[in-house]
Amino acid sequence: MGDTYEEIPRVELTPEAALLLRRLSEAHGPLMFHQSGGCCDGSAPMCYPAGEFRTGASDVLLGELAVDGVAQPVEFWMSRSQYEGWRHTRLTVDVVPGRGSGFSLEAPEGVRFLIRSRVIDG
Template identity: 50%
Template sequence: MVERVQATAACLELIDQLREKHGPLMFHQSGGCCDGSSPMCFAQGDLFLGDQDKKLGEIGGCPFYIHEDQYEYWKHTQLIIDVVDGRGGIQTRFCLGDLFIQVACTESCFCSYYSVLTG
């Protein structure tokens, strides 16, 4: 079975840095616009989950939740979470100068991120 969410090595490294500094983490991708449709990182417990939030999987040992509206849109893809340099609005309150981004790959296509994930 295809894992619905995976992370690149750079993303996992950033997760480790954040977890070391802030403790257990969680990710959420809401049905909002702009930053809200990007993966957001929180300290566990800083975001209250609702009945419409689904656990998609885990990255770096951290649960990754997605709003059911986003799930319906992305359910036929595999989400790969990566990081890029820069700052965003609400993506992470930890402000290390990196943004979490999402790359979507369909189950039936070759994804260029495959080589990033497998080395």
């Protein structure tokens, strides 16, 4: 028999974030997140059209987020340097009122994505 251990997802969405991603996907097509860990807005997850932000060896794919009504999962990438500090956390992408980065797709909506985290074992 196979291993019955089910890995805890590293990243998930609030219902509000999923709803916003569905709207953004309708307007922009497939999406992705990247969280760089830089100063200012770099510490917030940035939403881009899929493939618009180039990822590489300095990035970690934390998960693919399934969103009802969206054909393609939304990949969530994080810079490896930030991941080293956050590897023992479970991240939840949420959305709150306010202005985020002008480069992230939600900026014109008057809201911004943010990360909520909690420590996990393992």
